[in-house]
Amino acid sequence: MKRKIITINEDLCDGCGNCVSACSEGALQIVDGKAKLVKEDFCDGFGDCIRECPTGALIIEEKESMPFDMEATKECLLKTKGKEAVWGMEEAQKKHETKEHKPMPCGCPVSMAQTLQIKKSSAETSHQKAEPQLRNWPVQISLLPLKAPYYQGADLLIAADCCAYAYAGFHNDFINGHTLAIGCPKLDNANAYKEKLATILRDNDIKSVTVAYMEVPCCMGLVKLIEEAVREAGKDIPVKKTKISIQGQVKLPDF
Structure with a gap:
């Protein structure tokens, strides 16, 4: 059946x-x-x-x-x-x-339909247009080159796809000053992500890694595969974790 x-x-x-x-x-x-x-x-x-x-x-x-x-x-x-x-x-x-x-x-819960409430105060008072902070292309992990000038001495931000849509100030608060990589651990090949990121971390001079992930359970897989990639790279690279709620709030990381 x-x-x-x-x-x-x-x-x-x-x-x-x-x-x-x-x-x-x-x-x-x-x-x-x-x-x-x-x-x-x-x-x-x-x-x-x-x-x-x-x-x-x-x-x-x-x-x-x-x-x-x-x-x-x-x-x-x-x-x-x-x-x-x-x-x-x-x-x-x-x-x-x-x-x-x-x-x-x-x-x-990533696929559970929900209607979210928008805070009118933030929408009405934010008149200034935010400037884009993206400094590299492509950004999808599956499309990233293994070596590139923008990796050298970089603070690498690895973000779940949904983060930029959930968090209103993602460009200024997260992308600003970072080289960006994005992906989805639920829809894409997690093992391929891990192997590619390990190679990038091993073969380039990356100073730090920041992981931005959503609060839904499947997004925890992104944190785990990045930690494994850092270990496989054999480098002592600091990893910072930031969890974002579906309401667009920064929350304490799970671990």
Whole structure:
């Protein structure tokens, strides 16, 4: 049958195990350092595990899979974890039935439709036209050259695509004084990003890296792949992280 079920991006998974603890049905396990969906028929497709993933490695997809088997799940939990685990799963299912927990579209708030309120005061008082601060082209990570004059001695800003649209003063507050690279860890090849950025960092004299990312879970993958790229480059390059809310506010980074 075709239904919603968890899918795991192993390139983004760091093996933390948070999702395993969050899965009341016992459908997930850590195998060889990566989260695995070990029992399709134990996954109810509601995605309680997704919000616990720090890297955005988990999404919900609609695809052909075995139907969720609640009775088999209960039986397995009773044998392996005891009555308390069965009770915990039953409580989770009750919440789903009463729609206290709704499955998130595509498994991530990034695709959840929302209407945002614009603060009229800021729109009415901002009469001065902001000057663009972009100093390099191209800016998409997939199109960036491996070597370029604008990398030398640069403060590199690596930003999630959505940041410039969410944060009103992105040019002045972020791009100003930086060489820019942008990308989306959810829609593009995260491993290819990591390898390319590692090469750029290794082969050029880059002073610092600033990561601007959105508050949605899948954007955490950008932070993780950049940290890995810096390690692979073998250089002691400081990395600053800035999280932006969908309302356009700067928030404390997750880590």
